[in-house]
Amino acid sequence: MGEFLNANLEFPTVLFTFLLVLVIAYWLIVLLGSADTEALDGGAADGFGGFLGSVGLGGVPATVGLSVLVLVAWFVSLAGATVTEGALLRVAVLVVALVVAWLVTRVLVVPLRRLFPATSGDSRTAFVGRTCVIRTGTVTETFGQAEVTAADGSSAIVQVRQTGTDTFTAGSTAVIYEYDQHGEFFWIVPTPGQRELS
Template sequence: MTEFFHAALGFPTAIFTFLLVAVVAYWLAVIVGLFDLDHDAPWLGFGGVPAGIAISLLVAVAWLLTLIGSQVLPDAALAAAPLAAAAGAWLVTRALLVPLRRAFPDGGRHSRGDLVGRPCVIRTGAVTPDFGQAEVASEDGSTAVVQVRTTGGDRLARGDKALIFEYDKDGEFFWVMPYESEI
């Protein structure tokens, strides 16, 4: 076992060992809930999956290739091992991400801001500055009933058409105004 630690902490593997420790710390933070997996990684051909997954695979594969290289390469070639491992890891990671992209379809993440600018139909008896609900359809055709409010002078009734013009993050509702159009 000490031979493994010597190889993992010796040159050239140590370069990627420290990065691998950072990746493990990142995943612990994700598990605890400090970070989310919501940022895409379009750079270097890693698009379609969260950046945390792409970087983790890249570092893990580079570490493994460097560890193997440190055991099979002659001492004279060890200086080139990190660069060769990084290039090989990039190729392997790109290949591994192809099937993973199916697990992260494009447009799968929606936010409330996506509904701003969309028409809706009032579903409660009335919408006032303090109360109301409306049904809104998103671009993919799915519908949702959302909390809506009007400004002081506007009063909307069940079945009226309205336009969502803003989202209030603090109150977690949408501001709407009367809208004359076919929905």
């Protein structure tokens, strides 16, 4: 047991040991229900999930791809460090561990993609064109929430904004006409019937 601990604290394995501890801690928190598997994704293509996608590891939550990457890199570096001596060979082990981890993770995420539906901006744009019900007392250029029902019947509370001087009150209806990916909110206008009432 002592040799195993020592091997985990030697270069390059120690780099991945630290990351593996963070990964294990994260998944324990997920099991306790205090976090979700999209925490690192940011819900946008330019977040960490976008980086993983750019290196061929996209299509699954970033936390899943990163967890597999760290686990494989840790295992390969541990195995390599136990059979090599010298700083130069240990650096080679680090490079090999990263390459093997990337290749294995890339192969594994292909079947995993089927288990995770798209949750990026594409799913949010599905709300564009749908009618929503205002849930706040007013909607301005900087504030507002509404409830919108998806095609599958599920409902969601979303952030909404308006550019005009239309009056929105709780319970009034509006039409979503655009999604602002940067601000993560929807632009709305009154429904024709609502506009006549106001």
